[in-house]
Amino acid sequence: MNVLDLSLPELGEVLGSWGEPAYRARQVYAGLWRRAVGYGEMTDLPGGLRARLADELPAEVEVLAERLADGGATRKALLRLGGRHVVEAVLMGYPDRVTVCVSSQVGCAMACSFCATGQMGLQGNLTAGEIAAQVRWARGAARELPDTTPRRLSNVVFMGMGEPLANERHTFGAIGRIGDPAGLGIGARHVTVSTVGVVPGIRRLAAEHPQAGLAVSLHAADDELRDRLVPPNRLWPLRQVEAAVAFWRDRTRRRPSIEWAMIRGENDDDRQADLLAGVARRLRAHVNLIPMNPIPGSPAQPTTPERMAGFVGVLRSRGVNVTVRDTRGRDIDAACGQLKWEHDRRGFPQESRSTEERNPHQASSADEVA
Numbered sequence: 001m002n003v004l005d006l007s008l009p010e011l012g013e014v015l016g017s018w019g020e021p022a023y024r025a026r027q028v029y030a031g032l033w034r035r036a037v038g039y040g041e042m043t044d045l046p047g048g049l050r051a052r053l054a055d056e057l058p059a060e061v062e063v064l065a066e067r068l069a070d071g072g073a074t075r076k077a078l079l080r081l082g083g084r085h086v087v088e089a090v091l092m093g094y095p096d097r098v099t100v101c102v103s104s105q106v107g108c109a110m111a112c113s114f115c116a117t118g119q120m121g122l123q124g125n126l127t128a129g130e131i132a133a134q135v136r137w138a139r140g141a142a143r144e145l146p147d148t149t150p151r152r153l154s155n156v157v158f159m160g161m162g163e164p165l166a167n168e169r170h171t172f173g174a175i176g177r178i179g180d181p182a183g184l185g186i187g188a189r190h191v192t193v194s195t196v197g198v199v200p201g202i203r204r205l206a207a208e209h210p211q212a213g214l215a216v217s218l219h220a221a222d223d224e225l226r227d228r229l230v231p232p233n234r235l236w237p238l239r240q241v242e243a244a245v246a247f248w249r250d251r252t253r254r255r256p257s258i259e260w261a262m263i264r265g266e267n268d269d270d271r272q273a274d275l276l277a278g279v280a281r282r283l284r285a286h287v288n289l290i291p292m293n294p295i296p297g298s299p300a301q302p303t304t305p306e307r308m309a310g311f312v313g314v315l316r317s318r319g320v321n322v323t324v325r326d327t328r329g330r331d332i333d334a335a336c337g338q339l340k341w342e343h344d345r346r347g348f349p350q351e352s353r354s355t356e357e358r359n360p361h362q363a364s365s366a367d368e369v370a
């Protein structure tokens with residue numbers, strides 16, 4: 001049993017069956033989630049209990065590889081969760097905030113043509129605990145960020161591997177787990193869910209987690225091109241996606257974001273910019289342009305700086321609020337799924353090392369882009 005899959009009441013039940021008093025569960029839960037430490041550092045617990053926890057309730061998060069970029073302000077980790085699922089998570093420190101980008105699935109069934117994760121197909125869904133475990137890793141890793149950035153994790157974005165709304169039950173469960181004041185305590189206002197446009201999920205997100213932010217990965221503004229770049233468009237065409245996002249905006253009174261990976265010769269022309277401007281204006285959305293990372297084996301290439309400037313110019317001339325996302329960690333294969341792709345094909349040259357071995361703040365046993 002992976003302790004990271006247990007809620008506080010469930011942990012209380014297990015420890016109660018061991019004859020432990022009720023307050024022990026709160027201590028262990030706070031150590032695991034709020035402090036993000038291993039059992040060895042929970043010195044408020046008796047040694048015998050720490051040993052039994054490590055033996056019978058391991059917190060199964062193994063750091064298989066970790067790569068640093070941007071002077072240490074970007075940390076990308078390949079994590080094995082629950083002894084089975086291997087996923088990526090990326091920690092990004094900015095001058096004013098620290099964001100972690102988490103995965104919701106292993107691989108992805110959506111098959112977007114320009115995405116390394118999409119080339120893997122779907123290998124499995126993560127549980128709510130496994131998603132939250134990436135945030136726990138990030139809380140610990142944030143303590144090692146350089147002093148150019150805060151060392152406290154503040155934001156969570158579901159923009160890693162997988163389509164979060166295709167694993168809706170566990171994504172919603174993870175948002176609850178991440179916000180639990182007895183645990184990580186990062187409220188839904190600081191969480192953003194990114195989707196390619198899973199229409200029923202967008203509507204349910206508005207109802208179940210109205211505080212959470214929404215980013216829609218559009219990448220194309222007409223159905224013909226989008227059918228090719230983002231195959232789920234054949235099921236939920238642009239008109240339906242736009243209606244669902246409008247519903248979400250009206251329900252939550254929050255501004256949605258539109259994500260757009262700039263692919264040379266595909267979606268970076270003035271016509272697409274003009275069509276995108278229309279969608280963004282109708283939705284009163286902010287547009288994030290993403291300089292895509294080239295992916296091994298894919299013909300898709302990043303747009304040129306000149307074309308990026310031209311595209312931005314069209315959007316601005318139409319009064320659209322637009323930013324160009326910085327290319328965090330490009331030198332560490334930062335595109336979603338690239339590290340995992342490399343791992344699956346070749347394995348990593350580094351030996352697998354546990355969190356404790358890599359992070360001195362976790363001394364015991366087991367164990368963005370706002």
Ligand code: SF4
Binds near residue numbers: 108112116118336
């Ligand atoms: S872009 Fe997102 S939804 Fe599309 S294949 Fe990649 S991970 Fe899946």
